[in-house]
Amino acid sequence: MTASTIVALASGPGPAGVSIIRLSGPACSNVAEVLIGKVPPARQAKLAKLRDLDGEPIDNALVIFFPGPRSFTGEDVLELHVHGGRAVVRDTIEACLGMAGVRLADAGEFSRRAFIHGKMDLSAAEGLADLVEAETAAQRRQALRQMEGALADEIGRWREAVIDCLADAEGDIDFPDEDLPPGLSERARQRIEDLKRRLETYLAESRRAERVRTGFQIAIVGKPNAGKSSLINQLARREAAIVSAIPGTTRDIVEVRLVIGGMVVLISDTAGIRESSDLIEAEGVRRARQRAVEADLRLGLITDHEDKAEFADLMKAGDLWLLGQADRLDWAAPSAGELAVSSVTRQGLDALEAVIIERAQSDLGKSESAPLTRLRHQEAVREGIDALDRALTASVHAPELVAEDLRLAARALGRITGRVDMEDVLDRLFAQFCIGK
Known part of the structure; x- marks a missing residue:
């Protein structure tokens, strides 16, 4: 996917004072050399004459180069801040597309590359999409918290709790005849019950967060x-x-x-x-x-x-x-x-x-907890709760079943941030983004 370099208008369409054209991929340096004559210093805004492939001037542009991995996508990123006339934007993008390895970006492809390169988790990407679409202050606050990782942090704590319980359960499997601390299984049961209650509370409050997004x-x-x-x-x-x-x-x-x-x-x-x-x-x-x-x-x-x-x-x-x-x-x-x-x-x-x-x-008032803003989040949490419930009802003589249900719970929660089994939802998610984001 990242062998190509993508380009798109990252700012709003139509005539404007300034429009931002963004590129991401290995050809960014070559594009800069051809269009402005050199690669600008990293992360410094430089004014440069922007020319097309025939050497004709297009505009005086403000150019910023972000070498990977210290960029939004984790790849080399080039931003061309040009005057926002339609002809300027069109001719600049056409000049970029005239170079080898450069193509138009798909919807959400910049954010998808950021996810693939570990620059953000899936819940943060969803928060970014919500922030772009936010109409009200409440939506903006909720989206910003999610984009900054509040939900991912909470999910991480849930998964760690599941993994702790799994360690206890696997201790019963791997060392059945060892002199383990008394009450080991009971300790795991108490942790599972506590976590199940936490997840149920979050799920009960999720409708509020969803309503902030949808109305x-x-x-x-x-x-x-x-x-x-x-x-x-x-x-x-x-x-x-x-x-x-x-x-x-x-x-x-x-x-x-x-x-x-x-x-x-x-x-x-x-x-x-x-x-x-x-x-x-x-x-x-x-x-x-x-x-x-x-x-x-x-x-x-x-x-x-x-x-x-x-x-x-x-x-x-x-x-x-x-x-x-x-x-x-x-x-x-x-x-x-x-x-x-x-x-x-x-x-x-x-x-x-x-x-x-x-x-x-x-x-829809403010909540101190990180919200479950999407149906996808809620379904994953429900699946995690069901798995924890099965673990609690499994026979004490079948620790293998307890361990397997705990693995399924961790797997379900991990899907919220994209740590496991995410390929089937990536296309659908990032296709909802605007071009250039």
């Missing part, structure tokens, strides 16, 4: 023509959903992504809850109910208190009933858990946003 999910539920689409348009401050006087206009889920109070919030407008002989509308109602079950917060929009009976089974503790069309309906003083709102006058909408912010910040 706090809210479902607006109600009967047809209750005003759900109008409400979501007011919250989005744009026409995100079709509004019509015809009942059953919303057949599928309309999801709007907002940033409220520094948190990413996903608000879903769902089909009106009612019995219907229309197969399409019935499917929309089924999806609406499913989304309500999966949401972090449900907003039950009603125009009459009797409407609550239609979907009260979907509402959970902490959810909010919205007394709709407050501009024309005479609602009595709302009870606890109720809020009168109007999409016409925006009555109650500021208070509703405040409730959403409070709930999102409470549910």
